[in-house]
Amino acid sequence: MWLLRPFGVYRPQNDTWLLADAVRQAGIRPGADVLEICSGTGALSIVAAATRPRTQTAVDVCRRAALATRVNTAVRGIDVRVECGDAFETVLGRRFDLVLANPPYVPGVADVPVGRARAWDAGVDGRAVLDRLCATAPLLLAPGGALLVVHSALSGVETTLRQLRGGDLKASVVARADVPFGPVLRARQRLLRDQGRIRPGQQVEELVVIRADRPSVGTA
Structure with a gap:
């Protein structure tokens, strides 16, 4: 998949494609x-477009990433509302049927990463964005949403599973992959x-895709 990727924007790789397969x-x-x-x-927005959504929204805190998403979806004729900012503040009060996230998750050396490291570093425990x-998630998902x-x-x-289930979502691992x-x-x-x-000596990490579903209205 050809994609415009300005300097400092996260390059789609194993985690991107594992999540893309899960979407399909x-x-x-x-x-x-x-x-x-x-x-x-915007690689995942491009993949999600194949599901024929009613609306698509994409958010990134990085201006260059927002620009890349806007260009990569537009050249394919995909109508996506692209916004730059904190995702959780930008879409506050809106509900979605499908939420996709490949957030920064690498345990780092600082609580607040700067520069290019913002694309992958997520605090000392790697959970600054995940938490x-x-x-x-329970506020973002419409009834029956995932x-x-x-x-x-x-x-x-x-x-992750415990926190999602604590929000009354049904959560499970739906895909795994070991990558160098x-x-x-x-x-x-x-x-x-x-x-x-x-x-000691470990050279491989496991990637996981977790799916969390909000029950439909009236579901016991």
Whole structure:
């Protein structure tokens, strides 16, 4: 898939395509209102367009990412409302049938990443964005709606499941993949080992896609 990707915008890779496959297999009905959080290049909005949604919205805090999403969807004739800002504030009060998220999730060395690292670093435990997403998901989802989020097992799969279920959502892992460490994880192997997140000599991380469903109105 050809995509415009300005400097500093997250490059679609294994986690993107794992989530894209989950979208294709999710059985999303036509006519859905779709939201992509942390859109980057807009690759997932492009994939979601094949479900024939009623509306599509994409949000990223990075101006270059918002521009890339706008261009990459527009050249394909996909009508997407692209906004730049904090996703959870930008769409506050709106409900969606499908929410897609490939947020930053790599455990980092600082609570507030800056520069290019904002595309992958998510606080010391890797959950700065994930925790907000889990807390906000019940408010973002329309009755019968679904969230699909991808992240590394290094960031706590059970924590994500527990938080989503705590919001009265039905949550489970729907896809997994083991992938070799990329440059970011290779550069901080010692840190991750010292934190107890990886074993000595570990060179592979597990990626997971978690699906969370909000019950339809009237569902017991």
